[in-house]
Amino acid sequence: MIPMTLAEVAQATGGTLHDVTDPRTRVTGPVVHDSRQVEPGALFAAVAGERVDGHDYAAGALRDGAVAVLASRPVGVPAVVVDDVVEGLQRLAQAVTARAEGATVVGLTGSAGKTSTKDLIAQLLGTVGPTVFTAGSFNNEIGFPITALKVAADTRFLVLEMGARHKGDIAHLTGLAQPSIGLVLNVGTAHIGEFGSREAIAEAKGEMVENLPAEGCAVLNADDPLVRAMASRTKARVLYFGESAQAQIRAEGIRLDDSGRAAFTLVTPAGSAPVALRLYGEHHVSNALAAAAVATECGMTVEQVADALGGAGSLSRWRMELTERPDGVTVINDAYNANPDSMRAALRALAAIGGRGPGARRTWAVLGEMRELGGESLDEHDAVGRLAVRLNIATLVAVGGREAACMELGARNEGSWGEESVLVPDVDTAVELLRARVRPGDVVLVKASRSVGLERVAEALLADGANGAAQ
Numbered sequence: 309m310i311p312m313t314l315a316e317v318a319q320a321t322g323g324t325l326h327d328v329t330d331p332r333t334r335v336t337g338p339v340v341h342d343s344r345q346v347e348p349g350a351l352f353a354a355v356a357g358e359r360v361d362g363h364d365y366a367a368g369a370l371r372d373g374a375v376a377v378l379a380s381r382p383v384g385v386p387a388v389v390v391d392d393v394v395e396g397l398q399r400l401a402q403a404v405t406a407r408a409e410g411a412t413v414v415g416l417t418g419s420a421g422k423t424s425t426k427d428l429i430a431q432l433l434g435t436v437g438p439t440v441f442t443a444g445s446f447n448n449e450i451g452f453p454i455t456a457l458k459v460a461a462d463t464r465f466l467v468l469e470m471g472a473r474h475k476g477d478i479a480h481l482t483g484l485a486q487p488s489i490g491l492v493l494n495v496g497t498a499h500i501g502e503f504g505s506r507e508a509i510a511e512a513k514g515e516m517v518e519n520l521p522a523e524g525c526a527v528l529n530a531d532d533p534l535v536r537a538m539a540s541r542t543k544a545r546v547l548y549f550g551e552s553a554q555a556q557i558r559a560e561g562i563r564l565d566d567s568g569r570a571a572f573t574l575v576t577p578a579g580s581a582p583v584a585l586r587l588y589g590e591h592h593v594s595n596a597l598a599a600a601a602v603a604t605e606c607g608m609t610v611e612q613v614a615d616a617l618g619g620a621g622s623l624s625r626w627r628m629e630l631t632e633r634p635d636g637v638t639v640i641n642d643a644y645n646a647n648p649d650s651m652r653a654a655l656r657a658l659a660a661i662g663g664r665g666p667g668a669r670r671t672w673a674v675l676g677e678m679r680e681l682g683g684e685s686l687d688e689h690d691a692v693g694r695l696a697v698r699l700n701i702a703t704l705v706a707v708g709g710r711e712a713a714c715m716e717l718g719a720r721n722e723g724s725w726g727e728e729s730v731l732v733p734d735v736d737t738a739v740e741l742l743r744a745r746v747r748p749g750d751v752v753l754v755k756a757s758r759s760v761g762l763e764r765v766a767e768a769l770l771a772d773g774a775n776g777a778a779q
Contacts, residue, residue: 309335309336309337309339309351309404309457309459310407310459310460310461311334311335311336312334312335312404313331313332313333313334314328314330314331314332314333314334314375314376314386315331315332316403317335317351317376317388317400318331318388320399320400320403320404321388321390321396321399321400322390322396323378323388323389323390323396324388324389325386325387325388325389326383326387326388326389327383327384327385327386328376328386328387329386333375333376333386334349334375335349335350335375335376336348336349336375337349337350337374337375338350338351338457338458339351339353339378339397339400339454339457340352340454341354341362341397341450341454343362343369343372346369346372346373347372348373349373349374349375350369350373350374350375351374351375351376351377351378351388352366352370352374352377353378353396353397353454354366354377354378354380354383354393355393355394355450356380356393362393363379363380363381363383366379366383366384366385367383367384367385370385370386376388378393378396378397378400379393380392380393394449394450397453397457398449398452398453398484400453400457401452401453401454401456401457401484401485402483402484402485404456404457404459405456405459405466405485405486408460408463408466410461410462410463410464411440411463411464411466412464412465412488412489412606413466413468413485413486413487413489414429414433414465414467414468414488414489414490414491414602415468415470415481415487415491415516416467416468416469416470416490416491416492416493416516416598416602417469417470417471417472417478417491417493417513418491418492418493418495418496418513419493419494419495419497419498419499419509419513419647419649420493420496420647420649420650420653421493421494421594421595421650422445422469422471422493423442423445423469423624423627423644424587424592424595424622424628425491425493425595425598426441426442427620427622428596428598428617429441429467429491429598429599429602429603430465430467430623431616431620431621431623432599432600432602432608432616432617432620433464433465433467433602433603433606433608435612435616436464436606436607436608436612437464437465438460438462438463438464438465439463439464439465439466440455440456440458440459440460440465440466441455441465441467441468441469442455442467442468442469443455443624444624444625444644445469445471445624445644447468447469447470448471452481452484452485453484455468456468456484465606466485468481468485468487470482472512472513472515473499473502474502474512475508475511475512475515476512476515477512477515478513478515478516478519479515479518479519482515482516482519482520486519486521487516487520487524488520488521488524488525489520489524489525489527489602489605489606490516490517490519490525490526490542491516491527491598492513492514492516492517492527492528492535492538493529493535493595493598494529494532494535494594494649495509495532495534496509496648496649497509497647497648497649497681497688498647498649498680499647499680500680500681500682500684501679501680501681501682501683506534510534510535510538513538514541517538517539517541517542517544518541518542520543520544521543522543522544523544524544524545525545525546525547525605526538526539526542526544527547527548527598527601527602528546528547528548528549529548529549529550529594529598530548530549530550530552530554530558531551531552531555531594532550547601547604547605548601549594549597549600549601550594551593555597556601557574557575557576557597557600557604558575558597559572559574559583559593560572560573560575560580561573562590564590564660566663567588567661568588568589568590568657568658568661569584569586569587570584570585570589570592570593571583571584571585572593574596574597574610574613574614574617576600576604576613578604579610579611580610581610581611581613582614583596583614583617584618585617585618585620586618586619586620586621587620587621587622587628588628588630588640588657588661589653589654589656589660590653590656590657590660591650591653599617599620600613600617603616625641626641626643626644626763626766627642627644628640628642628657629641629766630661631770633769633770633772635748635773636748636749637748637749637750637752637769638661638669638750638751638752639752639754639766639770639773640654640657640658640661640751640752640753640754640766641754641763641766642753642754642755643676643754643755643756643758643760643763643765643766644758644763645757645758646675646676646678646755646756646757647678647681647757648678648681650755651678652695654753655673655692655695655696655699655701655753656699657753658671658673658699658701659699659700659701662702664700669749670702670703670747670750670751671700671701671702671750671751671752672701672702672703672704672705672742672746672750672751672752672753673696673701673703673704673705673753673755674707674738674742674752674753674754674755674762675692675696675704675705675706675707675712675715675753675755676706676707676708676712676755676756676757676760676762677689677708677709677711677756677757677760678711678757679757679760680757685711686710686711689712689714689715689718690714690715690718691718692715692718693706693715693716693717693718693719693720693722693729694719694721694722696719696729697722697723698722702728703728703729704716704719704728704729704730705738706719706729706732707733707734707737707756707760707762708733708734708760709733712731713731716729716730716731735761735764735765738762738765739764739765739769742769743772746769752766752769
């Protein structure tokens, strides 16, 4: 964080100082909400959660080096006391980012691919200057300000992922750290249970470009009609990316290698260059183009962008995380989250990695529930099951209850698979089945909404491989 005195922190948050002997004491370390992350000079935010109240850890945070606590009540140690700790964090982030005059703020949102694209942008921009970016998918009302508060005096780029569950969420976040570049990736069906329709989701996502300054840049997906239409909602300049001829930043000649990694020619107004991605799945082409558009807007040359894209990997766990066991079984852990769009993309990547013809590998799709789909849920799960059949995935293992059963039934109805689609009730049963039936050379995809915890299937399979337990 840009150093501030406790008096300045109190002024920024609207708080009052308690048990502070010297208001000129400076916060020189990070702002953290987990006491285990406290470093010398830190400010500890005592957030009260459902299970744990950060106020109980205030004294320990001071012993570990924090200079004070941001709290909602006096805690017997130096503290800035505010009415609401989360709101205090957000106000502090707003004040600190306003001081980061040399930083270009990039905001991005979308129904799918936000975290992967954010990771790509961070890696591209990181090649030309100090870059702060959202860790993982830590993009909520706490994660957003915690990330923004990491800016330092020399930060050149601040890349902030913005999620939304309700109308107004993105407008609120853009008010905390004003982006000059706003990226909208796509409008899909993630959280459709909350919003009710794709049009309502588009309305919420479009808050990103509505709140850009006139001298800013709206980076929009030319291949998504609902995103493309957002051009009419911004006073900023518009830069399109995609495969469409309308896009200034586009991909031509897309092809996949035997491992499902995409290569293409990156075309920009300033020239073109070949790109070969390390990431698995054709869906990353769109993510790469979005990142390239942002990087171009930030002054990188097409050659710099292409080179950085070729070296970029995944920075966040459980997202198309491909690991090969000693016996040749390949495990793709994409279990961090799932929605219909990302599920389809993962299945297509699995099919590409498995290959076709005489040298094709046997493929397994171990899929769990996609949550927050509302009235669309059963239809969407049915469609995923049917797609697995159309892509010639060898075996679908649906894990869970009603939605998983609907997915398995969709596969059965599409292809009359019989034993080639299996419904299991839980993770342990899925692991038992896979241990009995997976053989060397197979490719196993694991994917579901985060709360399902399906990453445990991938972890068990990889542990078996490490222990030489494969049959």
